[in-house]
Amino acid sequence: MTEFLQQLINSLTLGSIYALIALGYTMIYGVLRFVNFAHGDVFMVGSFVGYYAAPYLIKGIAESGRSLPFVPPFAQNSYAGAIAVLLVAMLACAVLGILTEKIAYRPLRSRPRLTMLITAIGVSIFLEYFGQFLFGADPKSFPSLMDMNEFEWIDTHWGLTITNVDVTILGVTVALLVALRMIVMKTKIGMAMRALSFNPTACSLMGVNNDMVISFTFGLGSALAGAGGILYASAYPSIDPLLGVNVGLKAFVAAVLGGIGNIPGAALGGFLIGLVETMVVGYWSSNYRDAIAFAVLILILLVKPTGLLGKSEREKV
Amino acid sequence: MVKLHTKLFTLLAVLAMGCATGYSQDEIVVGEFASLTGGNASFGQSSHKGTQLAVDEINASGGVLGKKIKLITEDDQSLAGQPATIMRKFISSDKVIAVLGEVASSKSLEAAPICQANKIPMISPASTNPKVTEVGDYIFRVCFIDPFQGTVGAKFALGKGWKNVAVLTDVKQDYCKGLAEFFEEAFTKNGGTIVKEVSYSTGDKDFKAQITSIKATHPDAIYVPGYYAEVALIARQAKQLGLKVPLLGGDGWVGDSLIPVAGAAIEGSFFSNHYSEEDKSPIIQDFVKTYKDKYGAVPDAMAALGYDSANILAAAIKSAGTTDSAKLRDAIAATKDFKAVTGTITLDANRNATKPAVMMTIKDGKFSYVDTVSP
Numbered sequence A: 001m002t003e004f005l006q007q008l009i010n011s012l013t014l015g016s017i018y019a020l021i022a023l024g025y026t027m028i029y030g031v032l033r034f035v036n037f038a039h040g041d042v043f044m045v046g047s048f049v050g051y052y053a054a055p056y057l058i059k060g061i062a063e064s065g066r067s068l069p070f071v072p073p074f075a076q077n078s079y080a081g082a083i084a085v086l087l088v089a090m091l092a093c094a095v096l097g098i099l100t101e102k103i104a105y106r107p108l109r110s111r112p113r114l115t116m117l118i119t120a121i122g123v124s125i126f127l128e129y130f131g132q133f134l135f136g137a138d139p140k141s142f143p144s145l146m147d148m149n150e151f152e153w154i155d156t157h158w159g160l161t162i163t164n165v166d167v168t169i170l171g172v173t174v175a176l177l178v179a180l181r182m183i184v185m186k187t188k189i190g191m192a193m194r195a196l197s198f199n200p201t202a203c204s205l206m207g208v209n210n211d212m213v214i215s216f217t218f219g220l221g222s223a224l225a226g227a228g229g230i231l232y233a234s235a236y237p238s239i240d241p242l243l244g245v246n247v248g249l250k251a252f253v254a255a256v257l258g259g260i261g262n263i264p265g266a267a268l269g270g271f272l273i274g275l276v277e278t279m280v281v282g283y284w285s286s287n288y289r290d291a292i293a294f295a296v297l298i299l300i301l302l303v304k305p306t307g308l309l310g311k312s313e314r315e316k317v
Numbered sequence B: 001m002v003k004l005h006t007k008l009f010t011l012l013a014v015l016a017m018g019c020a021t022g023y024s025q026d027e028i029v030v031g032e033f034a035s036l037t038g039g040n041a042s043f044g045q046s047s048h049k050g051t052q053l054a055v056d057e058i059n060a061s062g063g064v065l066g067k068k069i070k071l072i073t074e075d076d077q078s079l080a081g082q083p084a085t086i087m088r089k090f091i092s093s094d095k096v097i098a099v100l101g102e103v104a105s106s107k108s109l110e111a112a113p114i115c116q117a118n119k120i121p122m123i124s125p126a127s128t129n130p131k132v133t134e135v136g137d138y139i140f141r142v143c144f145i146d147p148f149q150g151t152v153g154a155k156f157a158l159g160k161g162w163k164n165v166a167v168l169t170d171v172k173q174d175y176c177k178g179l180a181e182f183f184e185e186a187f188t189k190n191g192g193t194i195v196k197e198v199s200y201s202t203g204d205k206d207f208k209a210q211i212t213s214i215k216a217t218h219p220d221a222i223y224v225p226g227y228y229a230e231v232a233l234i235a236r237q238a239k240q241l242g243l244k245v246p247l248l249g250g251d252g253w254v255g256d257s258l259i260p261v262a263g264a265a266i267e268g269s270f271f272s273n274h275y276s277e278e279d280k281s282p283i284i285q286d287f288v289k290t291y292k293d294k295y296g297a298v299p300d301a302m303a304a305l306g307y308d309s310a311n312i313l314a315a316a317i318k319s320a321g322t323t324d325s326a327k328l329r330d331a332i333a334a335t336k337d338f339k340a341v342t343g344t345i346t347l348d349a350n351r352n353a354t355k356p357a358v359m360m361t362i363k364d365g366k367f368s369y370v371d372t373v374s375p
Helices: A002-032 A039-057 A079-108 A113-135 A152-158 A164-186 A188-198 A200-205 A210-235 A243-258 A263-283 A286-303 B002-021 B041-060 B082-094 B105-117 B146-159 B174-189 B208-215 B228-240 B258-266 B282-295 B301-320 B325-333
Strands: B027-034 B068-075 B098-100 B122-124 B139-141 B164-170 B193-200 B221-223 B247-249 B270-273 B338-340 B343-347 B357-363 B366-373
Touching: A002 A039, A002 A164, A002 A188, A002 A210, A002 A243, A002 A263, A002 B208, A039 A079, A039 A113, A039 A210, A039 A243, A079 A113, A079 A210, A113 A243, A164 A188, A164 A210, A164 A263, A188 A200, A188 A210, A200 A210, A243 A263, A243 A286, A263 A286, A263 B208, A286 B193, B027 B041, B027 B082, B027 B301, B041 B068, B041 B282, B041 B301, B068 B082, B082 B105, B098 B301, B105 B122, B105 B139, B105 B174, B122 B301, B146 B174, B146 B221, B146 B247, B146 B270, B146 B357, B146 B366, B164 B174, B164 B208, B174 B193, B193 B208, B208 B228, B228 B247, B228 B258, B270 B366, B282 B301, B301 B325, B301 B338
Parallel strands: B027 B068, B027 B098, B098 B122, B122 B139, B164 B193, B164 B221, B221 B247, B247 B270
Antiparallel strands: B270 B357, B338 B343, B357 B366
């Protein structure tokens, strides 16, 4: 029983990160009806931004012998420092997302959707290998933003190990989910996003600036990927330029599983994929991990083609 | 139409010239393939630097047979499928006389059949899976093989009094599967018990599920014969999940990012390796010094093996007196008591090196020498 509960806890960390990235896929699909395959690589860029920004923001991370022109404002292992790194990565990714949309996708928006899809694959490969050129191919050790501590009480009474990093990851994910929900449901720009997703032509006829809304969506989705990158790198502190390939694929599956275009669905899908993976590895064999995760996807799509929470849509003729 | 034809013709002419010139006659062309980028980049970079250093030294002292060695290095990006492409390029366009590489057994296994079929001698610096040299009589290696390394690990574990050991292997690597298999064989034969066997795949980052199921069996140690990138994360997550037993592994642990990523979690774990730079013998210290002067870093085992592979090839070319492939093959096969950085190497009938292994540990954030185990 203890082992099962521990596996359940393990799956939450993994699931949170899948959920955060799945949200980006789903939001962009929601407004543009296209899968941004470069999203997983934006997540990778997020973790590298954190890696390079941390020494400038947090004291004691810069390599010895390297002097910075100023004293970093935050102490190591402080929440303020961790939040600063998180925000910088989110901001950088938002800018990257908006730029990719402007440069690579916008000129193709009137073309067949397949053109954009192939371009997205191109952007993805560009980010991966340009990343390899820029950051080097070797795995980098991500600095610790928070001291890793176990909660002793839970360990002694329940035999379960939960660290503050696990709890923080889950907490940040839930907070970002709630914030996103508020933006989409309660703000004007959120309403514009929903309207655009419903009918782009009618939306622009009503005086909504579609380009601006699409830019905003890319920025928001990419910021979430950036946050995912920092959380992922804090939990698994070895980052490399091809980090986004696998995680991006899993998050995409999570988004489809939950019903692509549906925000709560993406979050649910993320946690579900995390759970399935952890349980398959824990009780069966790691060989079948991806096979089972994809089998679950196929099964659900067979039974419910729109995904778990997706609504069916009538094709306009 | 005319224009197009002219263009095509010019292009063909240029290509034909490119093929005809090739490399000049006063150079001996040797091909090297390594994972300079990708997941095994740390190995590939090291072995390449070691190989390059040896070639530079040989050329500086006049080369072999009065000619300079020209080393052509290709990057296989740690990807399956690349070595085969590179071999075809080496053989058909570069016309290499011998091939040096790879570190990872799975890559060497891909290249070896092509070298064998074309009768090009291939020397792997560090592929320890037995199957590599079984491909044929043109395939050699300058390192020991998995059975030996697995047995050394098992002997060491029993010597430490560990009776119950869990095994965590990378199912995507022939190297890891080989080490695990021979460790288990030697360990159970001598009274040990394998309490749990679980696996992961190269590139995984989350091992908590495996570690949680291992923890439930209360082992004395975990045998993790994987590569450094995953081992570092396994060590961290094991500590995080409260599993406070040492890890035990093989030479795949040696990589620049192991200690920075794993931090304190890897302290007190052990692994078998090819050489230790702490060894005081002059041949090792000389090598460490020249390597440091050139690259500004201490050479790891992969660098030492890359260095040895190039030197053994050069010695064989010298003793063969020619670069004719059959004669060169015989000369490499006859290598005996060659004083190399990674120990005195004799190539046996199966073209494998017989030489000692060292056990290392991680202490105060550094690799540190524990013991030498002879074959």
